[in-house]
Amino acid sequence: MPPKVEMFVRMKLSNQAAAQVTTGQWRGISSIDDFAEMDKDGVELVFRQLARPGGVDAAGNRNPGIKVSAVAQLNFGLMCYYVKHKKQRVDRSVTFASVNLAAVKRLKAQEQLEKNHKDPTIVPTIDFKNWPKTMELLDQWVKGHRGVDGSSLGYVIRKAENLFPPVAVDDPPTGDADSVYESHDEEVMARHRIINQASATRTLKQHEKSGPFTEEYLSDRKRVWDLLSSVLSETDANTVIKPYKDKTDGRGAYLAVWDHYLGPNNVDHMANEAEKTLATSRYHAETRTFTFEKLVLMHLKAHGILESLVEHGYVGIDERSKVRHLMDSIKTKTLDAAKAQIMANPDLRTNFNACVTLFKDFIAQERSANGNERQVAALTLGNSGGSDPNDRYVPDPEWQAMSKDERDKVIAARKAARQARKAGSGSSGGGKGKGKKGGARKSRQTKWMKKEVKRQVAMALSAKGGDDDDNDNDEEELPMKTKDGHKMRQANKKKTGSK
Numbered sequence: 001m002p003p004k005v006e007m008f009v010r011m012k013l014s015n016q017a018a019a020q021v022t023t024g025q026w027r028g029i030s031s032i033d034d035f036a037e038m039d040k041d042g043v044e045l046v047f048r049q050l051a052r053p054g055g056v057d058a059a060g061n062r063n064p065g066i067k068v069s070a071v072a073q074l075n076f077g078l079m080c081y082y083v084k085h086k087k088q089r090v091d092r093s094v095t096f097a098s099v100n101l102a103a104v105k106r107l108k109a110q111e112q113l114e115k116n117h118k119d120p121t122i123v124p125t126i127d128f129k130n131w132p133k134t135m136e137l138l139d140q141w142v143k144g145h146r147g148v149d150g151s152s153l154g155y156v157i158r159k160a161e162n163l164f165p166p167v168a169v170d171d172p173p174t175g176d177a178d179s180v181y182e183s184h185d186e187e188v189m190a191r192h193r194i195i196n197q198a199s200a201t202r203t204l205k206q207h208e209k210s211g212p213f214t215e216e217y218l219s220d221r222k223r224v225w226d227l228l229s230s231v232l233s234e235t236d237a238n239t240v241i242k243p244y245k246d247k248t249d250g251r252g253a254y255l256a257v258w259d260h261y262l263g264p265n266n267v268d269h270m271a272n273e274a275e276k277t278l279a280t281s282r283y284h285a286e287t288r289t290f291t292f293e294k295l296v297l298m299h300l301k302a303h304g305i306l307e308s309l310v311e312h313g314y315v316g317i318d319e320r321s322k323v324r325h326l327m328d329s330i331k332t333k334t335l336d337a338a339k340a341q342i343m344a345n346p347d348l349r350t351n352f353n354a355c356v357t358l359f360k361d362f363i364a365q366e367r368s369a370n371g372n373e374r375q376v377a378a379l380t381l382g383n384s385g386g387s388d389p390n391d392r393y394v395p396d397p398e399w400q401a402m403s404k405d406e407r408d409k410v411i412a413a414r415k416a417a418r419q420a421r422k423a424g425s426g427s428s429g430g431g432k433g434k435g436k437k438g439g440a441r442k443s444r445q446t447k448w449m450k451k452e453v454k455r456q457v458a459m460a461l462s463a464k465g466g467d468d469d470d471n472d473n474d475e476e477e478l479p480m481k482t483k484d485g486h487k488m489r490q491a492n493k494k495k496t497g498s499k
Helices: 003-010 015-021 032-036 040-051 070-089 101-105 108-115 131-143 153-157 184-191 204-210 215-232 238-244 250-262 264-280 292-308 319-329 333-343 352-382 396-401 404-427 436-470 472-477 485-496
Strands: none
Touching: 003 015, 015 040, 032 070, 040 070, 070 101, 070 108, 070 184, 131 153, 131 215, 131 250, 131 264, 131 292, 153 184, 153 215, 153 250, 215 238, 215 250, 238 250, 250 264, 264 292, 264 319, 292 319, 292 352, 319 333, 319 352, 333 352
């Protein structure tokens, strides 16, 4: 049995159906590559014509055709996807003899994943102060979209040195014990063809610039260009990607942005800015606008930038340096005890998160202590009579049960407390013996009185205007027609009923 027929039989086609696919009108399907080009419509056409071939048999009877089970048809379609995946997407050798049902079915989940795929809807945010993070978001966003053959567009933006995939024999496939790929998508992104390798005879730089490129890649790089330009065209990065606009070269634009913002010069600049943040941040106390938590977040963001720059040539930042910068930022003596504890403990000196927890505990204890002091002060102020037990609030049931002498003592004690408070308030200010609180209170009363006068005048004028509208005959009697200011005021008083 020919190898091609054996492959069909392994897909659960009957011997008769397998033989028919390789003869008659399907005689032209002779290469394994032909199955890589066969899509869903092509597969359906094969089995439709097997079932209804038309014509007559040798006896002159109508040709009944060959029925193929649904399972065999599904296996045959998945086999075509398998050959396409191996030949065109991960650039591996496939023969009729190497295709078996177990290997084919291992790609079933990947086929369903691509079939049910939906492009991401969240557009990445461009942060010009943190390009490692920005490039990571752009990278994930592009990889989340799929190209014309269902491959992740991540293959379009792989690094320049990886323009050609690794040699197959040195790069075990997904599922192999020695493979570096955890998923089929990872393998596709690393090995999908960009260059038509049959014509690859020039230098890497020449191929990067002018190919010859595969048809799938040319379509997919345009899609990448559309994605990048949609988020970068209104930013300063537009000048970086603009040279690639005419060819809609998404790969060239992406690599240009990478080189510009994550090249050696810009890496040094971002590292200097992050180090400056660590060196100049200051914490003095808990306030409404700045807290210890905000200080920690500033340091963590700077740590993230510095650590993300390591793969781009920066030396990085160790845990001890993180702790040192944090302690240098704290400029309050209330945390000196925590600092001393850290300096005395070698484990804490190399554990940023543990130090943060320790400082937070000390701050919480201080806040609790200050709260208790304020409560004590408030209680003392409320009991202005000092040690006099009668200077207190008396609930109504208790008051009703008191004798007259007991009530008089409470009244006298509270009166003495009020006088003491007045004396204390007066002595704290200048002028006529009134303190700052009394002066502020008088100022508020004055402002209120002015507002009230303006409000009442406005109401009076409004009422007067209403009378003018209602009584056309009163126009000659309006006080505003007189030239004597005194008569005007007198008339207005009579009008409003004032005395």
